[in-house]
Amino acid sequence: MPNTKRRRLFEIAATTVAVTLGATALAACGSEDDGDAQSGPVSLTYWTWTPGMDKVVDLWNKGPGKKEQITVTVKKQASGDTLVTKILTAHKAGKAPDLVQAEYQALPTLVSNDALADISGEVGDAKGKFAEGVWQQTTLGTDAVYAVPQDIGPMMFYYREDLFKKYDLTVPMTWDEFAETARKLKKASPDTDLTTFSANDSGLFAGLAQQAGAKWWTTEGDKWKVGIDDAATQKVAKFWGDLVEEGAIDNQPMYTPAWNKALNTGKQIAWVSAVWAPGTLSTAAPDTKGKWAMAPLPQWSGSENVTGSWGGSSTAVTTDSGNKEAAAKFAAWLNTDGEALNALAKESGIYPASTSAQLSGAFTTPPDYFSNQADFYTQAAEIANTTAPSAWGPNVNVAYTSFKDAFGAAAKNKSDFTAALKTMQDDTVADMKKQGFEVAE
Amino acid sequence: MTSTARRKSYGVKGAPYGFLIPASILFVLFFALPIGYAIWLSFRKVQVSGLGLGAGARKEVWAGLENYTDAFTDSELLDGALRVLGYGCIVVPVMLGLALLFALMLDSEKVRLAPFSRLAIFLPYAIPGVVAALLWGFLYLPDVSPFYFVLDKLGLPQPDLLDGGPLFLALSNIAVWGGTGFNMIVIYTSLQSIPAEVYEAAKLDGATPLQIALKIKIPMVAPSLVLTFFFSIIATLQVFSEPTTLKPLTNSVSTTWSPLMKVYQDAFGKGDIHAAAAQATIIALATLLLSFGFLRAANRRNKRDVSQGVAR
Numbered sequence: 200m201p202n203t204k205r206r207r208l209f210e211i212a213a214t215t216v217a218v219t220l221g222a223t224a225l226a227a228c229g230s231e232d233d234g235d236a237q238s239g240p241v242s243l244t245y246w247t248w249t250p251g252m253d254k255v256v257d258l259w260n261k262g263p264g265k266k267e268q269i270t271v272t273v274k275k276q277a278s279g280d281t282l283v284t285k286i287l288t289a290h291k292a293g294k295a296p297d298l299v300q301a302e303y304q305a306l307p308t309l310v311s312n313d314a315l316a317d318i319s320g321e322v323g324d325a326k327g328k329f330a331e332g333v334w335q336q337t338t339l340g341t342d343a344v345y346a347v348p349q350d351i352g353p354m355m356f357y358y359r360e361d362l363f364k365k366y367d368l369t370v371p372m373t374w375d376e377f378a379e380t381a382r383k384l385k386k387a388s389p390d391t392d393l394t395t396f397s398a399n400d401s402g403l404f405a406g407l408a409q410q411a412g413a414k415w416w417t418t419e420g421d422k423w424k425v426g427i428d429d430a431a432t433q434k435v436a437k438f439w440g441d442l443v444e445e446g447a448i449d450n451q452p453m454y455t456p457a458w459n460k461a462l463n464t465g466k467q468i469a470w471v472s473a474v475w476a477p478g479t480l481s482t483a484a485p486d487t488k489g490k491w492a493m494a495p496l497p498q499w500s501g502s503e504n505v506t507g508s509w510g511g512s513s514t515a516v517t518t519d520s521g522n523k524e525a526a527a528k529f530a531a532w533l534n535t536d537g538e539a540l541n542a543l544a545k546e547s548g549i550y551p552a553s554t555s556a557q558l559s560g561a562f563t564t565p566p567d568y569f570s571n572q573a574d575f576y577t578q579a580a581e582i583a584n585t586t587a588p589s590a591w592g593p594n595v596n597v598a599y600t601s602f603k604d605a606f607g608a609a610a611k612n613k614s615d616f617t618a619a620l621k622t623m624q625d626d627t628v629a630d631m632k633k634q635g636f637e638v639a640e
Numbered sequence: 641m642t643s644t645a646r647r648k649s650y651g652v653k654g655a656p657y658g659f660l661i662p663a664s665i666l667f668v669l670f671f672a673l674p675i676g677y678a679i680w681l682s683f684r685k686v687q688v689s690g691l692g693l694g695a696g697a698r699k700e701v702w703a704g705l706e707n708y709t710d711a712f713t714d715s716e717l718l719d720g721a722l723r724v725l726g727y728g729c730i731v732v733p734v735m736l737g738l739a740l741l742f743a744l745m746l747d748s749e750k751v752r753l754a755p756f757s758r759l760a761i762f763l764p765y766a767i768p769g770v771v772a773a774l775l776w777g778f779l780y781l782p783d784v785s786p787f788y789f790v791l792d793k794l795g796l797p798q799p800d801l802l803d804g805g806p807l808f809l810a811l812s813n814i815a816v817w818g819g820t821g822f823n824m825i826v827i828y829t830s831l832q833s834i835p836a837e838v839y840e841a842a843k844l845d846g847a848t849p850l851q852i853a854l855k856i857k858i859p860m861v862a863p864s865l866v867l868t869f870f871f872s873i874i875a876t877l878q879v880f881s882e883p884t885t886l887k888p889l890t891n892s893v894s895t896t897w898s899p900l901m902k903v904y905q906d907a908f909g910k911g912d913i914h915a916a917a918a919q920a921t922i923i924a925l926a927t928l929l930l931s932f933g934f935l936r937a938a939n940r941r942n943k944r945d946v947s948q949g950v951a952r
Contacts, residue, residue: 634687
């Protein structure tokens with residue numbers, strides 16, 4: 200146990216060093232004239248896809264915002280994937296909104312396009328409110344701060360408690376046990392699957408690889424190193440590929456009407472997901488409310504205790520904003536103020552990145568769907584604390600698209616997942632080289 | 641005297657150009673300029689230096705034909721074009737065949753409930769493509785489709801429509817379902833404009849309804865058939881919303897299934913507007929070539945028919 204702990208610390212240190220090397224350039228350019236000395240009423244625009252955000256922002260506009268004469272207007276956006284391109288396009292015209300919501304993996308892309316402002320001066324104090332691994336994603340390991348963490352998605356294992364009992368299954372503690380559980384279930388009930396390998400959400404696979412210790416993007420001096428095809432990820436790909444190939448689990452995508460039905464009727468009895476799963480399950484499988492339970496993610500070895508993250512986003516201030524200071528003030532309030540976080544939990548159903556909020560307010564009682572598991576959020580907070588550090592690069596979008604196509608085809612044909620992983624690595628490196636990034640072989 | 645006359649004639653001469661100005665301005669602003677800009681973008685690219693971090697790390701530079709050679713050597717674009725070709729080979733003949741058949745049936749004298757049938761066949765066209773694709777997508781998914789339920793109860797085989805060859809049929813079916821009505825109306829309208837005397841003469845000569853349909857009606861609506869064919873080719877080459885809507889339901893539709901999906905993916909997934917602009921230009925040129933090539937071929941045949949008719 201102490202051994203693994205030390206290894207994790209070493210890993211965190213290694214990424215931090217790696218990203219810091221790339222950061223000197225960033226720090227140098229952070230000294231633009233900010234020109235927000237102006238006083239008087241300020242109005243800000245905020246691009247976000249979080250549902251119910253307008254209600255949370257109303258609290259600001261009627262409360263602290265009114266006092267400081269800072270009004271925020273929400274412009275609702277579709278989702279994270281396309282928003283990055285939209286922000287970059289707007290930034291090209293010098294017309295990006297003051298505030299944007301950005302997924303953690305999109306931050307390097309946005310920073311490398313010089314779209315996000317360094318707000319370390321305004322929000323630096325907030326650092327203590329977040330877990331180190333979470334905060335590190337918004338600094339990219341530098342002295343600068345490019346965003347304030349909003350929500351996180353530590354990964355967990357969800358299963359049908361009643362059906363596990365019925366089929367005489369135990370909750371898997373390791374991935375080996377997970378595979379055994381899948382096989383045992385197939386034998387007991389050939390029409391039932393433990394779960395499916397879905398290729399339509401790259402974040403799931405990225406989180407699983409992260410748990411295994413993968414570092415997809417690191418820097419070596421002036422060069423990027425792409426480690427998508429590294430040993431850790433290969434292990435994850437082979438594990439799921441083998442399960443699909445032998446037919447121990449299903450290979451159909453998630454989030455389809457068929458998937459909803461499989462969950463709702465007990466045709467699939469477990470789901471590797473993240474802390475936000477109760478929301479998804481309550482719409483996908485409404486009839487099975489109260490029959491599910493949550494457990495930590497299976498581990499690669501019995502002595503480990505680590506999870507990946509799937510999802511999560513932050514609030515950032517753009518370089519185009521004429522009122523960076525005011526915008527940063529709002530971003531800090533939104534993600535650290537108790538009232539704001541309570542409202543975010545209630546109106547938007549997010550799981551806060553702020554550690555103190557993870558056990559207060561809305562999170563003192565389990566989600567409605569999991570009313571049978573009283574300590575849901577206590578466990579969730581403990582699991583969140585074991586999140587492995589992440590290593591995002593400047594073209595996550597390309598890797599993600601490549602994943603969907605390569606793994607989608609491999610899942611369909613039940614063919615070699617490690618070959619698909621190689622494709623993903625090659626596509627990502629080729630794109631970086633084409634753009635002119637220096638890539639270490 | 642002479643000078644006023646000249647001025648006057650000059651004014652009259654200039655009038656047509658004056659009338660053209662509003663249209664020309666709109667054409668330039670909303671058509672020529674965006675196209676020109678897209679073409680300009682297609683010859684450029686973003687060059688990153690070093691780690692690509694920081695303000696000056698990204699520059700837009702001249703790329704020459706690089707984006708075009710990349711597009712032509714990218715097997716995904718070609719594969720997409722082939723997939724769309726296969727899709728078009730099903731959609732166009734089936735859709736136009738059905739449209740013609742329905743139009744002829746509605747135009748026949750014995751038809752009952754014509755207004756109702758016309759509306760019923762046309763109605764799917766009024767349903768947005770995305771909605772139609774979603775609707776059919778649900779019907780194709782074995783676990784939720786009522787069709788599969790019935791097939792299962794009858795003990796019949798249940799093919800997976802969202803995989804391999806059947807996927808083409810599944811996608812084509814959506815297009816045929818949605819497009820037949822529109823094409824039928826175009827052909828039907830042109831059938832209605834055929835003078836009644838022609839039919840009377842044919843009947844006096846002893847022609848059967850089938851003969852009238854084959855020998856009189858179809859040749860006389862040939863121009864509408866050409867027109868609908870022309871529209872269908874363009875619509876096929878631009879297929880986007882149906883496969884995009886079905887994509888989340890199956891592993892078989894990739895993010896670059898059709899050429900336009902590849903353009904969208906490059907522009908909004910990868911954020912490479914330059915590659916996307918080059919591909920869009922290629923697709924536009926191919927569409928232009930194919931559709932106008934077809935129009936010219938059709939016109940030439942028409943002219944030949946006319947001149948033969950005169951000679952006879």
